[in-house]
Amino acid sequence: MTTTTAVTLNGVTKRYGDVQAVAGVDLTIRSGEVVAMLGPNGAGKSTTIEMLLGLVRPDQGSVQVYGSSPAEAIATGKVGAMLQSGGIIEDAKVGELMNLVAGLHKEPMPVAEALDRAGIADLVGRKIKGLSGGQKQRVRFAMAIIPQPDLIVLDEPTTGMDVESRRDFWASMHAETARGRTVLFATHYLEEADAYADRVVLMRNGKVVADGTAAQIKAGVSGRTIRATVPGADLAALAALPGVRNVETRGDVVLLQCANSDDTLRHLLNNTPAHDIEVTSADLEDAVLAISDAEEESLA
Amino acid sequence: MNLDYLKFDIRRTLRNRRVVIFAILMPLVLFAIFGLTIPKDASQSGISAIAYVMVSMAIFGSMSAAMSSGGIIAAERDGGWNRTLRLTPLKPQAYVVSKVILSLLLAIPPLVVVFLFGMTAGHVSLSASQWISVALVSWLGALPFAAIGLVIGYVAKPDSVQPITGLSTMLIAAFGGLWLPVDSMPSVMKHIAQLTPAYWTGQSSRSALSQSGLDTHAVLVVLGWTVVLGFIALRRYRADTARA
Numbered sequence: 001m002t003t004t005t006a007v008t009l010n011g012v013t014k015r016y017g018d019v020q021a022v023a024g025v026d027l028t029i030r031s032g033e034v035v036a037m038l039g040p041n042g043a044g045k046s047t048t049i050e051m052l053l054g055l056v057r058p059d060q061g062s063v064q065v066y067g068s069s070p071a072e073a074i075a076t077g078k079v080g081a082m083l084q085s086g087g088i089i090e091d092a093k094v095g096e097l098m099n100l101v102a103g104l105h106k107e108p109m110p111v112a113e114a115l116d117r118a119g120i121a122d123l124v125g126r127k128i129k130g131l132s133g134g135q136k137q138r139v140r141f142a143m144a145i146i147p148q149p150d151l152i153v154l155d156e157p158t159t160g161m162d163v164e165s166r167r168d169f170w171a172s173m174h175a176e177t178a179r180g181r182t183v184l185f186a187t188h189y190l191e192e193a194d195a196y197a198d199r200v201v202l203m204r205n206g207k208v209v210a211d212g213t214a215a216q217i218k219a220g221v222s223g224r225t226i227r228a229t230v231p232g233a234d235l236a237a238l239a240a241l242p243g244v245r246n247v248e249t250r251g252d253v254v255l256l257q258c259a260n261s262d263d264t265l266r267h268l269l270n271n272t273p274a275h276d277i278e279v280t281s282a283d284l285e286d287a288v289l290a291i292s293d294a295e296e297e298s299l300a
Numbered sequence: 301m302n303l304d305y306l307k308f309d310i311r312r313t314l315r316n317r318r319v320v321i322f323a324i325l326m327p328l329v330l331f332a333i334f335g336l337t338i339p340k341d342a343s344q345s346g347i348s349a350i351a352y353v354m355v356s357m358a359i360f361g362s363m364s365a366a367m368s369s370g371g372i373i374a375a376e377r378d379g380g381w382n383r384t385l386r387l388t389p390l391k392p393q394a395y396v397v398s399k400v401i402l403s404l405l406l407a408i409p410p411l412v413v414v415f416l417f418g419m420t421a422g423h424v425s426l427s428a429s430q431w432i433s434v435a436l437v438s439w440l441g442a443l444p445f446a447a448i449g450l451v452i453g454y455v456a457k458p459d460s461v462q463p464i465t466g467l468s469t470m471l472i473a474a475f476g477g478l479w480l481p482v483d484s485m486p487s488v489m490k491h492i493a494q495l496t497p498a499y500w501t502g503q504s505s506r507s508a509l510s511q512s513g514l515d516t517h518a519v520l521v522v523l524g525w526t527v528v529l530g531f532i533a534l535r536r537y538r539a540d541t542a543r544a
Contacts, residue, residue, distance in 0.1 A: 031326055053386075053387060054386070055383055055387075074386075074387055074388070074389065075389040076389075078387065080387075081387045083380065083383060083384070083387075085380070086380030086381075086383075087379070087380040087381060087384040088374075088378065088379065088381070088384065089312075089376065089381055090379060091312060091315070091316065091375075092308070092312060096308055096311060096312075097308075100304050100305060100310070101384075101388065102304075103302065103303070103304025103305070104302060104304065104305070104385070104388040104389060104390045105388060108387060127484060128340055140417070143384070147388075200390040201426050233480065
C-alpha cells in the first residue's frame with residue numbers, strides 16, 4: 001500500500017456573485033482512500049469537486065492532484081470523473097459514445113470491459129435518449145472508469161436512482177475500490193457515506209465542518225447511548241459518572257448519553273446493579289444534524 | 301485532431317439525415333427552377349449561364365451543409381458535453397479542428413450531387429480539369445462557412461440554432477448573389493454582395509471555369525474571411541471554455 005497523496009486542496013475558495021460557494025477548504029486525500037463528501041445542497045460539494053477537476057478555477061488557494069495541476073492529472077489519465085447530470089450526448093448510442101470516450105483517453109480499458117463493470121453490457125446498442133435515469137448514471141460511471149484512473153471522482157452518483165439501482169451501483173463501485181482505486185464521492189445520502197466510505201468529510205456553508213471515519217463523526221458528536229435497567233437508580237450519581245453527558249429515566253430504565261461509553265459501562269457493571277444493558281451509537285444523521293446545528297449557531 | 305471523434309460525428313450526422321438532405325435538395329430544386337429553364341446558348345459573366353447557376357447552387361448547398369455543424373456544437377455545449385470533454389485528454393484545438401473537418405466533409409455531398417445533376421440533366425459540358433478545379437475551389441470555398449458554423453454553434457442555444465442557421469444561410473445566399481446573379485441586379489446589390497463571403501466563393505469557383513483563369517483576388521478574400529471568422533470562432537470558443 002503506497003501512501004502517496006492523491007488530492008491536496010489548500011485554502012481553496014470560490015465566490016459566485018454574492019454567494020460564497022466555497023469558503024476555505026483544506027483537504028488531503030491519500031491514495032487508496034474512499035472518501036464521502038457529505039452535505040446538504042448548497043454546501044459547496046459540487047464547486048469543490050469542480051475545482052478539484054479543474055473545471056472551475058478557485059479564487060484563492062491551490063489544488064493539486066497527484067502532485068500536478070488537475071488538467072495535467074486528467075491529461076495523463078489519472079483521474080476519471082462522473083459529473084452530476086448532463087455530460088453525455090443524448091442522440092448517440094451507448095456503444096458509440098463509449099468508443100468515442102475510449103478514443104480520447106491514452107490507455108483506456110476495452111469498451112466491453114467498462115460496460116461490463118458498470119453492469120450495462122446489454123445496453124451497448126441502445127440510444128442514450130431512451131435510457132432511464134439510473135441507466136444513464138451507469139453510462140456516466142462507465143465513462144469515468146474507462147481511462148483506468150487512479151482516482152475516481154463522483155458527484156452525487158446515485159441521484160435519481162431507485163433503491164435497487166442504487167444498491168447495484170454501489171456493488172459496481174465496490175468492485176472498483178477493491179482494485180485499490182482512490183474514490184471521492186459527493187452525496188447527500190447519509191447511508192451511502194456511512195456504508196461505503198472509509199472517511200466522511202462533512203461540508204456545510206462552503207466549509208469542512210467534520211472529517212473522520214463515520215464512526216468518529218458519530219461518536220465525536222453525540223457519542224453513544226447506554227440503555228440499562230438500574231433498580232433504585234441515583235440519577236445525580238449517574239449523571240456524575242465519567243463520560244456521561246445526559247441522563248433520562250423511564251421507570252427503572254435509564255438512558256445515558258455518553259461521550260465515552262466504555263468508561264461509563266465499566267463503572268455501571270462494577271458499581272451498580274445495572275442489567276439488560278444495551279449500547280447503541282447515534283446514527284450518522286444525528287451527528288450531521290448536531291454538527292450542522294452547532295455550525296449554524298456559531299454563524300448566528 | 302481525433303479520428304474517433306470525427307467518425308463519431310459523421311455517424312451521428314448521417315443518422316440525423318434531415319440537415320444533409322435539405323442541403324442537397326434545396327439547391328437541386330432551385331437549380332431545376334432557375335437553371336434548367338435557361339436557353340442552352342445563354343451566357344452570364346463570361347461562362348455559360350447554366351454552368352453559372354450550377355456553381356451557385358452547388359455552393360449554396362455546400363454552404364448550408366458546412367454551417368450545419370453549428371447545430372452539433374450548440375447541442376454539445378447545452379448538454380454539458382464540453383465539461384465531459386474537459387475531463388478527457390482531448391485538446392481544445394483538436395475539438396475545433398475536428399468540427400471544421402466535419403463541416404468540410406458535410407460540404408462534399410451537395411457539391412457532388414449538384415455537379416452530377418448539372419452534368420446530366422443540365423448538359424453542362426466541361427473538361428475533366430475544369431470539373432476538378434471548380435469542385436476543389438468550391439469545396440475550399442466552404443471554409444468561411446465552416447467558421448460561421450463554429451461561431452453560430454458557440455453563440456446560439458440548441459433550440460435557436462436551426463432558425464439562426466436557416467436565416468443566415470438564406471440571407472447570405474440571396475445577398476451574396478447565389479440565387480440570382482448580381483450582374484443582373486441594380487449595382488447597389490453588387491456592393492452589398494461583395495460584403496458577403498458567398499459572393500467571393502462564387503466568384504472564385506466560377507473563375508475556375510472562365511477563360512481568364514482563377515480569380516486570385518476572390519480566392520484571397522475567401523481566405524481572409526476564413527481567417528477573420530476563424531478568429532472570432534476561436535475567441536468565442538475560449539470564452540466558452542474559460543467560464544470559471
